[in-house]
Amino acid sequence: MVRDLLPLLPSEPHTARRPHRWRLFLHSNGTLKIGFFSIAFIITGIIVYVASFPPYDPSWRLPDWHLPSRFDPDSLELADPNGPLHAPSPSPPSPVSDVLTLEQIRDIVAPTRGFFSRDYSLHLGWNNVRYIFEAALLQAELLNRTLVLPSFLYARACEYNITVCANYATMVNKGDAMGSGQWDGLPIEQQMGFRIPISAMVNITHLRSRQPVITASEYLRLHGQDPESESGNGFWARQSYHTHPNVFETNKTKTPSLFVIENHWYSSINTIRVDYISEAMKRRGKLERHSEPYHYNGSAEYWPPQETTELSVFLRWRGHVMEWGTAMSVLEEKSDLVGDVDLHDDQVVEELLNVHGWEVLHSFNTFGMDPAKLIIGPARLVAQRSSIRGFKDDFHDEDADVVVLAGETHGDTRAGAMMFTEDLQRKRFASSVVHSLIPPQKVLDLAEVLSLRMRQRTGGRMWMGAHMRRGDFVEFGWAMEMGPEDHIQRVKDRLQAGRTALVDLHYNHNWQTYDDLDGVMLDPEQATLPPPRAEDPFFIATDERDPDARRTFAAAGAVFLSDLLTMEDRRDFGWPLMITDLVALVEQQLLVRSSFFYGHGLSSFAGAILNMRAGRGADPRTTVLD
Ligand SMILES: *[C@@H]1O[C@H](CO)[C@@H](O)[C@H](O)[C@H]1NC(C)=O
Ligand SMILES: *[C@@H]1O[C@H](CO)[C@@H](O)[C@H](O)[C@H]1NC(C)=O
Ligand SMILES: *[C@@H]1O[C@H](CO)[C@@H](O)[C@H](O)[C@H]1NC(C)=O
Ligand SMILES: *[C@@H]1O[C@H](CO)[C@@H](O)[C@H](O)[C@H]1NC(C)=O
Ligand SMILES: *[C@@H]1O[C@H](CO)[C@@H](O)[C@H](O)[C@H]1NC(C)=O
Numbered sequence: 001m002v003r004d005l006l007p008l009l010p011s012e013p014h015t016a017r018r019p020h021r022w023r024l025f026l027h028s029n030g031t032l033k034i035g036f037f038s039i040a041f042i043i044t045g046i047i048v049y050v051a052s053f054p055p056y057d058p059s060w061r062l063p064d065w066h067l068p069s070r071f072d073p074d075s076l077e078l079a080d081p082n083g084p085l086h087a088p089s090p091s092p093p094s095p096v097s098d099v100l101t102l103e104q105i106r107d108i109v110a111p112t113r114g115f116f117s118r119d120y121s122l123h124l125g126w127n128n129v130r131y132i133f134e135a136a137l138l139q140a141e142l143l144n145r146t147l148v149l150p151s152f153l154y155a156r157a158c159e160y161n162i163t164v165c166a167n168y169a170t171m172v173n174k175g176d177a178m179g180s181g182q183w184d185g186l187p188i189e190q191q192m193g194f195r196i197p198i199s200a201m202v203n204i205t206h207l208r209s210r211q212p213v214i215t216a217s218e219y220l221r222l223h224g225q226d227p228e229s230e231s232g233n234g235f236w237a238r239q240s241y242h243t244h245p246n247v248f249e250t251n252k253t254k255t256p257s258l259f260v261i262e263n264h265w266y267s268s269i270n271t272i273r274v275d276y277i278s279e280a281m282k283r284r285g286k287l288e289r290h291s292e293p294y295h296y297n298g299s300a301e302y303w304p305p306q307e308t309t310e311l312s313v314f315l316r317w318r319g320h321v322m323e324w325g326t327a328m329s330v331l332e333e334k335s336d337l338v339g340d341v342d343l344h345d346d347q348v349v350e351e352l353l354n355v356h357g358w359e360v361l362h363s364f365n366t367f368g369m370d371p372a373k374l375i376i377g378p379a380r381l382v383a384q385r386s387s388i389r390g391f392k393d394d395f396h397d398e399d400a401d402v403v404v405l406a407g408e409t410h411g412d413t414r415a416g417a418m419m420f421t422e423d424l425q426r427k428r429f430a431s432s433v434v435h436s437l438i439p440p441q442k443v444l445d446l447a448e449v450l451s452l453r454m455r456q457r458t459g460g461r462m463w464m465g466a467h468m469r470r471g472d473f474v475e476f477g478w479a480m481e482m483g484p485e486d487h488i489q490r491v492k493d494r495l496q497a498g499r500t501a502l503v504d505l506h507y508n509h510n511w512q513t514y515d516d517l518d519g520v521m522l523d524p525e526q527a528t529l530p531p532p533r534a535e536d537p538f539f540i541a542t543d544e545r546d547p548d549a550r551r552t553f554a555a556a557g558a559v560f561l562s563d564l565l566t567m568e569d570r571r572d573f574g575w576p577l578m579i580t581d582l583v584a585l586v587e588q589q590l591l592v593r594s595s596f597f598y599g600h601g602l603s604s605f606a607g608a609i610l611n612m613r614a615g616r617g618a619d620p621r622t623t624v625l626d
Pocket of ligand 4: 297
């Protein structure tokens with residue numbers, strides 16, 4: 001086995017210290033540097049890893065599965081040979097590997113208020129779809145509903161001639177399947193995509209252990225409908241999904257009711273969407289509920305008008321929501337209106353803002369890289385109270401069987417697609433991003449093996465890696481360098497800086513983790529390996545397929561996934577490894593394991609790696625995005 005081939009590793013007890021404050025610096029040239037301010041180091045010794053990740057919601061556990069049995073009283077009651085709707089027909093094999101029985105699906109939904117779903121934009125790449133899933137998990141949880149995810153995703157490319165992949169995965173014309181003209185006019189290879197089960201990308205069993213989740217095909221089976229009738233573009237079918245009663249429903253005319261949260265209700269102009277309005281905030285603003293039984297412009301509650309103060313007007317000139325720093329500069333500028341308060345005391349400032357009708361909200365620092373949806377550091381924002389809308393407040397009490405949030409919410413928003421009124425909830429969300437949506441075990445296992453192979457290539461030293469997005473980024477002019485020579489040189493320069501950082505960490509033994517994430521432990525391996533040497537090969541994840549460009553990269557020391565994979569790996573993993581999107585998933589997990597990672601700040605692929613590295617306990621100084 002690979003492990004046996006590894007050189008012996010130094011196993012001296014290492015010194016590790018508590019995480020300290022770290023900061024990312026955005027240099028004027030756009031380079032992001034990660035530095036940190038050390039406070040007194042006092043703790044020496046070996047970190048004892050005691051924490052374990054709590055389940056997402058400890059109050060929710062998988063129900064004890066009912067064994068499918070012909071003596072199940074529910075099935076007996078429903079046995080009606082003439083009723084095609086509720087006599088659960090033997091369904092065609094589900095794309096999800098572990099097929100749930102109807103009773104199991106029912107039991108997942110039972111402890112919740114019903115279903116929640118979204119119009120999933122399946123035409124997007126996986127890392128963007130992932131953001132939608134992350135936000136949807138949070139939204140479903142706030143409404144105490146079972147999240148319905150699509151049962152399949154679209155992979156965008158095949159590593160070989162498309163006819164090869166088409167022998168293993170359903171090939172679709174992406175435009176036809178998703179009702180979009182986005183691919184029209186492209187060569188036929190690029191118009192085609194592959195429908196792959198969601199379980200190829202996500203460990204659904206693991207996700208279900210943390211939150212009630214089913215797939216759309218399971219929803220359809222539960223309602224006696226053909227799972228094959230699942231909508232092709234990921235949108236919730238407003239009509240056809242509501243034509244059949246739940247198979248366990250005794251009233252045969254009762255079809256599931258639907259409530260649609262209109263997209264402009266979710267984020268309307270001059271409002272700010274938060275998870276829920278805290279009790280203290282409600283009291284301060286004397287929040288009232290609309291008396292009408294229906295939603296008043298999509299909001300169940302309203303803030304009665306309040307007397308505006310001069311200071312509030314000055315703040316409002318800067319927007320209805322702003323960074324804490326911006327609010328502070330207004331307060332400093334208008335010190336005559338502020339009076340005799342200590343602006344260095346955050347608590348005092350917050351109280352002052354509250355008095356003037358403003359509230360402090362919590363979200364994530366984007367570090368200037370909005371598309372990356374980073375969850376690695378906090379951001380405090382200040383919002384005008386009257387513009388705040390609570391998602392739970394507005395939609396939790398809705399009684400419909402199915403609640404659907406229409407359209408997309410990830411466009412201009414930070415991770416979570418909403419702000420948090422309490423910092424604890426923000427941290428919980430960050431933890432769910434890192435620990436709920438994980439790839440299937442075999443992706444993780446393969447990445448582990450490949451990481452060991454990289455280490456063999458570096459003589460047992462730490463290895464470094466980078467992501468070079470080319471393809472469409474070169475076309476759009478977003479790639480960091482257009483020419484392959486310049487691009488690989490840039491990567492080598494960043495990795496050289498990375499090597500210096502690793503040497504420094506190795507000799508100073510002051511490894512840290514991202515201190516904003518709960519339950520993260522220092523990656524024990526990173527602190528034990530010898531640092532890389534300048535001439536060491538490095539790993540490159542790239543969508544570059546031009547042989548000349550790849551030769552240029554290889555000559556510079558780059559190792560590709562195809563160099564690391566053996567025939568045995570491919571046989572063990574199976575056909576999904578022929579699909580580019582799955583290859584990318586493995587590359588991503590491999591880079592999560594690198595000792596140093598360099599990627600592009602505009603790329604959601606790299607952003608996800610940074611988030612996952614943080615969750616794995618990487619040191620903040622071992623990642624650079626620019
Ligand atoms: C969720 O809804 C179910 C069904 O209405 C209810 O029994 C349960 O207490 C709710 N859970 C929470 C956390 O509110
Ligand atoms: C892919 O294979 C098909 C069938 O063998 C062939 O007709 C086609 O030209 C190939 N496409 C490319 C791009 O090589
Ligand atoms: C069955 O459901 C329908 C539709 O929701 C409703 O109108 C009807 O009153 C229900 N019948 C009984 C017996 O509850
Ligand atoms: C609802 O919103 C629309 C547009 O935002 C606005 O014109 C209208 O006055 C609102 N209705 C009420 C009753 O507030
Ligand atoms: C899913 O994750 C669990 C750990 O939570 C693991 O035991 C299981 O093997 C994984 N399943 C798949 C299909 O990856």
